Amino acid sequence: MFGTSGIRGPVGEEVTAALALSVGRAVASDGYETVVLGRDVRDSGSMLADAVAAGLNECGGDVLEVGVEATPTVARAVSRYGADAGIVITASHNPPTDNGLKLWTPSGKAFGPEQRESIARRVREGDYAFADWDEVGRRSRRDDARDHHAERIREAVSIDESPSVAVDLGNGAGAITPAVLDDLGCHVRTLNGQQDGSFPGRPSEPNAETLEELARLVAETDAEVGIAHDGDADRMVAVDETGTFVPKDVLLAIFARRAAGEGDRIAAPVDTSLAVDDAVADAGATVTRTRVGDVYVAERTTADDVVFGGEPSGAWIWPGETRCPDGPLAAAKLVELVAAHGPLSALVEDVDRYPIRRESYEVDEKDAVVASVRDRLRERFEEVDTNDGVRVETDEGWFLVRASGTEPVVRVTAEARTDARADELFELAAGVVSDAA
Structure with missing residues (x-):
């Protein structure tokens, strides 16, 4: 259920x-x-x-x-x-x-x-x-639930400048975000602000394909950042001041780098990019990986040394504030970063990005295939993470074989610091899936 x-x-x-x-x-x-x-x-x-x-x-x-x-x-x-x-x-x-x-x-x-x-x-x-x-x-x-939430967000950030921000609500329930940003002194333009459960302005899921209107608005105005939510505003994604969509792994790395200090840990799912590991390493922090799903990320943030949790879906958790993914809080946190350290494009450029390969394979018995992959990989590698699917780390990258939670498919993901190595790891993983199927 x-x-x-x-x-x-x-x-x-x-x-x-x-x-x-x-x-x-x-x-x-x-x-x-x-x-x-x-x-x-x-x-x-x-x-x-x-x-x-x-x-x-x-x-x-x-x-x-x-x-x-x-x-x-x-x-x-x-x-x-x-x-x-x-x-x-x-x-x-x-x-x-x-x-x-x-x-x-x-x-x-x-x-x-x-x-x-x-x-x-x-x-x-x-x-x-x-x-x-x-x-x-x-x-x-x-x-007064919204008033209380807004007050907590205002207490959690400090914005000295008054940046211009565009917010695409997608006709959803996130009206608190432009209101709070306005309270914080920002100049706010709002897109798709009329609440409508048929989502006429754009699909409810905010991504690079659905946010073209927001990207144009930011690129053609003085907006320093564009913010977008899904239908219930637990997710938050962004475009930079040029109207370029910020990859979600990169956004995770940007948030994690600012939250982490020496000895801290960041919680993120097993399919999260190496960019996050590298982003927090300079601060002496590490990444602890969870099962895919913000509920598992939130659970990991109950550990004392976990100061931030994020999922590339757009779910961001600051456990000192709340363990619910909080899109309006994330919006204010991002605007705070841009005001103090921007432009956002420069923050994005400062995050290393690596080649990643992804493919889905339709199979008859996805759980059986993943179980077979697990057994085969344990024969070849000393350390195999089976927390969620089968994940193997190497010196230059990693790969993950995981059954979809909703479809009869097995997903293969591989990432490395070079194109050649990413291809090798992907071909290795895909080959094992083929043999197991």
Whole structure:
């Protein structure tokens, strides 16, 4: 039922009011007595939020509704209101036909594997603790969640200059970002600011292909940086002052380099570029690799020496602030860097970049293929990382063989410091996959 990013799927097929009702019942039955509830801009969100709230109330849970807000705003509100959990109705960067539910702890971290499995088991088995007629939960409204989030962002950054910034909200729930940047003294231009769950301005996922309008706006104006969010604003990506999209691994390296000090660690997934390792090495820091998925990155940031976590999807976590990927905070952090150390193109240029090869192979039994690859590679290499797929590091690079979480494919990634070595590592990995298939 749960993926690494919660529950997601087509509305009316995989994601229904009945499912939302069951999740609400399960969460309250599992002992979460007070739950913050919010949603993104999708039209189906209102229906699903009502169903979740009904399920929570039915099993004695109280609901604190914050309405349409960015996911990190809702996640931060859990501790703000002394609640036990948070639920966001969102499909994040997925198309408008989809919706979903993501569950949050008071630390700002999404529910972990054990918590998710406990909820999923109750749903499967119909194991609900219904409240007596006079002990059902209550629904109440909270209207200051965004104000609290904005205040925390303002406290987390210091911007002495007044840079010009363009923000593409993608018709999503990230209105807090231009408001906070304006409060910080920036001159802000906004694209696709009207909230619309059909995402008419551009697809919800922000990437180089979907941000052409933002790139043009930045290139043709005095904007020093362009910021873009996905539908629920947990992700943040950027274009530099020339209108050039900043590669996400490079953005991760830029953030990590500024966050890290001697002896610190940065959490990043197994498919993260060597550029991040090299970026933090000068500061005496190292990278600790996690499974792919921001929930796993967030979990690793609970270690005392991990000062920052990032995933090249555009999820950035400063654990001293929150363990929820916080797109508005990341936007303010990036503008702070540009104001103090920019231009952004120079920060990008200062990050070493290496040749990387990626390919996907359709297979009948992806998990069996990866298991076979693991056994074969253990015969050839002394150290094989099986934390998420099969990853092998060499002196000059690395390669990863990993089953897709959503498709019947095995993905092969290889990176090295030279083109020739990247080709060699990719061919080695692809060859083992071919033999295993």
